[in-house]
Amino acid sequence: MSLPAPVDLGLAALVLGLAGWVITTSATYRAAEGFVAYGLVLALVWVRLGSVDVALTEAALGSGLTGLLLLRAAARLPADDPAETTRPGPGVRVVAAVLCTAVAGALAAVVLLLPEPAPSLAPAVAANLSATGVGNPVTGVLLAFRAVDTLGESIVLVLALVGLWSLAPDDAWGGRPGFLRGPAAASPLRFLAQVLPPFGILVGIHLLWIGADHPGGKFQGATVLAAMWVLVLVAGLRQPPRVTSRPMRGLAVFGSLVFVGIGTAGAWLAGAFLAYPEGLAKPLILSIETALMLSVAVILGLLLAGPPEPDDAAGVRS
Amino acid sequence: MSAVEISTVFTVFAVSLGSLFFLAGTLGLLRLPDTLTRLHALTKADNLGLGLIVLGLLPQVSSPLGWIGLIAVWLLALLAGATVGQLLAGALRPSDGTPPDRGGGSA
Structure with missing residues (x-):
């Protein structure tokens, strides 16, 4: 197994860092801006993985359109940031953290436990693609x-x-x-x-x-x-x-x-x-x-x- | 030197110089004292840095459509950068209509 290129390591670190920043920052507007940047970096990750279709969708929909929705939503919230004033209590936050970690952990387990080679319909698609003309x-x-x-x-x-x-x-x-x-x-x-x-x-x-x-x-x-x-x-x-x-x-x-x-x-x-x-x-x-x-x-x-x-x-x- | 070597050297030189502008622009964005000067650093990186990188990549593209695409990317970034720069600077302008201390004018 070859070592990942430095640019991939840098991208991975950037994605994780931005994701952590979006979660931990308390200002709604800044979190929305961070989310936009996160989506753009994620699009670069998809390009590095050779999935340009997914990258385009991520940049356009995941980052641009969703980001605009979040920014407008943040702009319409009352000036006294409700994320500050009505911050949920420690119990709620612990439960949310546990649930999120469980979902992320389950997803990671599913990916890591995939059989080798992973089941794929890609050969069937490649064999029959000519019938569609595209x-x-x-x-x-x-x-x-x-x-x-x-x-x-x-x-x-x-x-x-x-x-x-x-x-x-x-x-x-x-x-x-x-x-x-x-x-x-x-x-x-x-x-x-x-x-x-x-x-x-x-x-x-x-x-x-x-x-x-x-x-x-x-x-x-x-x-x-x-x-x-x-x-x-x-x-x-x-x-x-x-x-x-x-x-x-x-x-x-x-x-x-x-x-x-x-x-x-x-x-x-x-x-x-x-x-x-x-x-x-x-x-x-x-x-x-x-x-x-x-x-x-x-x-x-x-x-x-x-x-x-x-x-x-x-x-x-x- | 053959034509291929000359174009390769040109590409390396122009892209490196463009990257240098991006580095300087990022440094300016992080270090400069106020919003208008930070905007200045940022738009310089976009305009010159991206322009040099596009210029350097042109010899590596063989099709005219590829040239048009690369130049269009640069022109669109110029348009977006100029507009966003003006909007951000305009947002700093006092609401009574007097120009701010710095960065006014039609640049």
């Missing part, structure tokens, strides 16, 4: 061999949006999401929100397109698109749509509908739900990915934009 095994697994999982995920996202909107008080229903609207944005931010989106949209489409054969795909592309939309919203160049807007709701469920539609058609044309007819696998996979990217981008943006707020709190309409 060159990236991750895309092949997500949209052909385990398409039902991906379908479930796309529906879960819609349900998450429904859950978020359910948090709206009655008088806010029909309003616009207000989570991303702050005081008037500074002019550099408005400038960035005017310059960056064309490039971001290009990068998003590029990620989707190369996802068929290289690391990338709809989720990574959708995150970039959602980031551009959120940037425009934060800069105040556009208002988020009202939650009652039918075109926007249609776009949010469009991807899942296309997925279910193509999957159902497969029951007749190819003999099984979510099966693709011979020779049409790649165009169908790309169609599903494109539709899903649009929907995922809209849903991610709306999740970040938060529940609707009453119009009088919404500030000036453009």
Whole structure:
């Protein structure tokens, strides 16, 4: 067994250090910032492990999107940090520490006790990948061999949006999401929100397109698109749509509908739900990915934009 | 020296110089006394350090698409760095609209 490279040791130490810092720091805002840095370092770890797909997802969703949610949540907490004032008692903290250690220990035990060689379906995927027409095994697994999982995920996202909107008080229903609207944005931010989106949209489409054969795909592309939309919203160049807007709701469920539609058609044309007819696998996979990217981008943006707020709190309409 | 050797030497030199800027920028971020000077150190590392590293890597990439990608990374980092620098410096500005003591102006 060869020794790990110094850069890997450094990355491992950095991940552990950041993780420890995020847990132990008492200031909510700083913990959220540490979490973002932690996600970015973790993405580098995935790159070192050769999993560029996972790295892209971790950087975009795990670090960027989740980090933004945490930062906004931290910003909305009362100024007198509740993490300081209502710190749980020692009993609760000991129980939480024991539970967390047990979960982490169980996970570590599972990984360490894996049989050697670990059971793997990778050879089967490699042998059958050519039937799907795509060159990236991750895309092949997500949209052909385990398409039902991906379908479930796309529906879960819609349900998450429904859950978020359910948090709206009655008088806010029909309003616009207000989570991303702050005081008037500074002019550099408005400038960035005017310059960056064309490039971001290009990068998003590029990620989707190369996802068929290289690391990338709809989720990574959708995150970039959602980031551009959120940037425009934060800069105040556009208002988020009202939650009652039918075109926007249609776009949010469009991807899942296309997925279910193509999957159902497969029951007749190819003999099984979510099966693709011979020779049409790649165009169908790309169609599903494109539709899903649009929907995922809209849903991610709306999740970040938060529940609707009453119009009088919404500030000036453009 | 052959063309390959010259380009390799150029890459090593430019990437090393770029890393030096990152090192100096990090040192500045940790050691400089106030936010505006720390911002200055940070953006210098991003602009020059990343620029030199990209410049050094260009001869190692054979496809024009690769060149465009590398240069786009640098330009996007420039745009992001300049914007974030302005935003952070703007957040330091007193709310009555008077410019802060240092770092104002249109740089």
